[in-house]
Amino acid sequence: MDSKRRLPPPLFSARCRACWLVAGVVVLVVASFLSLDLHLAAFASSESLASMGRFVREFFPPDLSPSFVGRVAAGAWETLAMSALGTLLAVLLGVLMALPASHARGGARAGMRLLLNALRSVPELVWAAMLLISAGLGPFAGTLALAIHTSGVLGRLFAEAVENAPPGPGAALRTQGAGTVRVYLYATLPQVLPQLMSYTLYRWENNIRAAAVLGVVGAGGLGQLLMFHMGLFQMDKTATVLIAMLVLVALVDGASFALRRWLTR
Template identity: 55%
Template sequence: MNANDVQEPCAARGAADFCLSCVLTSGLLIAAVVASFAYLAIDFGALFSADSAAAMGKFAISFLPPDLDPEFVRKTAWGALQTFSVAMVGTLLATLAGLLLSLPAAGRQGVATARLSRFLLNLLRSVPELVWATLMVLVAGLGPFAGALALALHTTGVLGRLFAEAIENAPRQPEQSLREAGSGGVPAFLYGTQPLVWPQCVAYGLYRLEMNIRMAAVLGFVGAGGLGQMLYYHLSIFQQAQAATVLIAMFILVLAVDALSDRLRKRMASV
């Protein structure tokens, strides 16, 4: 029997199976999208009407020009520093907790411990940051500390899972070789596996820091301090000029953190 005679039916059968699953998946996605639009009952005519466009344009113009009074700019800069501090503290606490939970979650301490750790990580990240912030405000009171705790709890669940997957996917040969040479479990992990996963873990941490900068600004809406709380206050009393200054500060802060994170990742990649 010719090898081509065997390969062609298999290829044809594989293509047919792939097309069938592709069609079924596409049909389900289209049905879900149509059902979502039908459930929401969006009035696109009113959304894109001339009156709506005029109202949105008038509202956008009310933000100009931003308030550049030196005293208010200093206040906004302090709010930006507070937002950055909340994100940094929350990410740092989450990184430490995520590293501690990633080892048992990766199955290094038995199946039962792995299941318990993964359940805890799933629980932490399944609760949104805003919900955690609402709970932490009740526990710790209004202010930046509640925001930092909220970010730490949610981000621990995210980073712990990512760190665990990085450890699971790392090659086991270096650590196994050290164990066979007589090294203990902890030194074998530190010298065999940790150097392989550390750059990836740092990249995950920096990426979550970028996300937490944005989320820290949003958490201010529930009393967690920073730029978000300033934005909520000025919007609630219809001070659009001051709100525009706060929005500009948010944009600059996000750009600065993104640029710093990008430089750190490039430096790590070149080492």
């Protein structure tokens, strides 16, 4: 009798919200395959595979001449500097916008939330393309693009962290007559600081990748070298730039992971 009562639930139930959600996702995926003109058979044909093989072979051996490796190292440093400075500016802006986005009342809070949504809804590549008109070619436009987009992301994450902070220390300061800014600086911010640092390091990892791509529109760094040599079909030099991107991202990911582990101890 007990075994009959404990039968496993059916795979699909009309009262199960998760089942309907999964079914909707499956329908969306199937509709996407049907609506897109995907030439999967041509992609997997022997002719396409042979062309891809010839293309990959052109990358080897990479150009490891000292002069070019020096240029790639300078581009890697420029990419790293763009990501670090852009993230730092975004942290400062995010901290400033987190307080009104979390504790302001009425229209001020809604307006700040709307601003954060607008900043992060525009990708870094689009920000860089628009800023090139005023800032010109080079890393300055890329740094500003990273800072603007990331400030919207971090501002929203910081605001959520501030809202979820324990209210006890802040309430104790308010009973002593402390204002909102002092409560934020001396009670709320110290509690959420490890979480803010974790968010910052994670976004720095993302900005390394984004800074490497911003060179597509002329924002400097490894991306600009990549587009230049790929446009000239210099695949040996392109391979060297790609290797530098992989090494840079791996080093930053490892350092960021170690720092996050240290912060959460």
